[in-house]
Amino acid sequence: MNTSQLHKIGVPDHAIVPAIQTIQQIKASEHGREINVKTLLAEVVANPAAFVEHEFCGALAQLLISEPVTSKREVPAAYKTWGEEIDPAAHAQMRTACLLPMAHGAALMPDAHVGYGLPIGGVLALENAVAPYAVGVDIACRMKLSVLDVPPSELSTNFERFRHAIEAGTRFGVGAVHEKPQDHAVLDADWNITRITREHKDKARRQLGTSGSGNHFVEFGELTLAAASPELGLEAGTYTALLSHSGSRGPGAAVCDTYSRMAQARLPRGCEDFGRLAWLSLDSEAGQEYWAAMNLMGDFAAANHDVIHRLVSKKLGGRIIAGVENHHNFAWKEVHFGRELIVHRKGATPAGQGVLGVIPGSMADPAFIVKGKGVADSYESASHGAGRVMSRTKARDQFNFSKVRKELEAKGVRVISAGSDEVPGVYKNILSVMQAQSDLVEILARFDPRIVKMSDDGKAED
DNA sequence: ATGTCC
Numbered sequence: 001m002n003t004s005q006l007h008k009i010g011v012p013d014h015a016i017v018p019a020i021q022t023i024q025q026i027k028a029s030e031h032g033r034e035i036n037v038k039t040l041l042a043e044v045v046a047n048p049a050a051f052v053e054h055e056f057c058g059a060l061a062q063l064l065i066s067e068p069v070t071s072k073r074e075v076p077a078a079y080k081t082w083g084e085e086i087d088p089a090a091h092a093q094m095r096t097a098c099l100l101p102m103a104h105g106a107a108l109m110p111d112a113h114v115g116y117g118l119p120i121g122g123v124l125a126l127e128n129a130v131a132p133y134a135v136g137v138d139i140a141c142r143m144k145l146s147v148l149d150v151p152p153s154e155l156s157t158n159f160e161r162f163r164h165a166i167e168a169g170t171r172f173g174v175g176a177v178h179e180k181p182q183d184h185a186v187l188d189a190d191w192n193i194t195r196i197t198r199e200h201k202d203k204a205r206r207q208l209g210t211s212g213s214g215n216h217f218v219e220f221g222e223l224t225l226a227a228a229s230p231e232l233g234l235e236a237g238t239y240t241a242l243l244s245h246s247g248s249r250g251p252g253a254a255v256c257d258t259y260s261r262m263a264q265a266r267l268p269r270g271c272e273d274f275g276r277l278a279w280l281s282l283d284s285e286a287g288q289e290y291w292a293a294m295n296l297m298g299d300f301a302a303a304n305h306d307v308i309h310r311l312v313s314k315k316l317g318g319r320i321i322a323g324v325e326n327h328h329n330f331a332w333k334e335v336h337f338g339r340e341l342i343v344h345r346k347g348a349t350p351a352g353q354g355v356l357g358v359i360p361g362s363m364a365d366p367a368f369i370v371k372g373k374g375v376a377d378s379y380e381s382a383s384h385g386a387g388r389v390m391s392r393t394k395a396r397d398q399f400n401f402s403k404v405r406k407e408l409e410a411k412g413v414r415v416i417s418a419g420s421d422e423v424p425g426v427y428k429n430i431l432s433v434m435q436a437q438s439d440l441v442e443i444l445a446r447f448d449p450r451i452v453k454m455s456d457d458g459k460a461e462d
Numbered sequence: 463a464t465g466t467c468c
Contacts, residue, residue: 138463214463253464
């Protein structure tokens, strides 16, 4: 039996080596070949007390019984909150996260709402451990904005040209792929670092350049700079820009699922009820594997946006003259308060001193290019958007998209497609959210959406 | 947010 088979029958990390030694002793013994070691070890794991006198399994059983209890923190780590009117359930999730044994601290962004394990809009700093659901299902869900050398006046006069560029350049929906697979250097990376990335490489190839579902979008809009920006390399003025919101699609979801299951199965005694907040030590093999796979998914998600922008700008016949991009579901090794920490941002924008990012509002409201101020208490983070105020199911009951579409057209926003669960009314006011984090980020430019495409299957969660 | 092997 190998390590992963032993994990599968419930042998904890610290008992793997003794378990292998036990198997070797059994196999070397007189009747060893007649014994089904897998069944035997499973019985020992299930009820170690019954095996303490066992000829071969006694030592292993004793080790399993004396398995140390890992204590939750007695007092939760502190976290600071930006913004008002955050769901008490999101605060409850954050307090639970702050009880993790290796929690250093956390922060809640003004767009926070309930998610699996950690709230979306949550920042969590752990010591030497990574929690897959504190990164999120969509590993490296991210934003990319490209400024194009196309006059912005075209946005209102030439809808068909922009619509065609989006429709031809990307694909929407759960499971969406490009019929003609695209290529990118990320496919030359080593996808054999883990079994799950190896098995998803072909799907990654087919999904390069796709936008998925839920809150993901591709849109054209008008970018306004009130002043020249040396950071962006642009003069004051208005520009046509392309903005996309997508992530690591199927491969990233598979990585999260695989390693979160593994982490949950290995929660130590005393910590079983952390559920989806389960973590992997970076000293463990599984932790190292997740870290490597997560980083590959970061590169894949960036490549995904690269391909979207390459294809859409080519179909449009425009040239990219400037741009900004950032992950907002990811974990980084960073130094804060003089310590190296694993900073998880799940629906949070990196906002270190001088770091650029994009924070979108909704299809009817502006997105902002921001520059971080490096505030320590937020672990140098900001929100990743406006934040939902309404569940998707409630939104689908409450809104009729064809009616909303007309209202949006009156405001100068043309929607190619979208679901009723993504109408502007399901989001907080982005201007209030930006106000609530004005100490965290400075606004460099404003992007007003004009031509929007989202998935219309409206089934996914963010 | 994903895809249909808990």
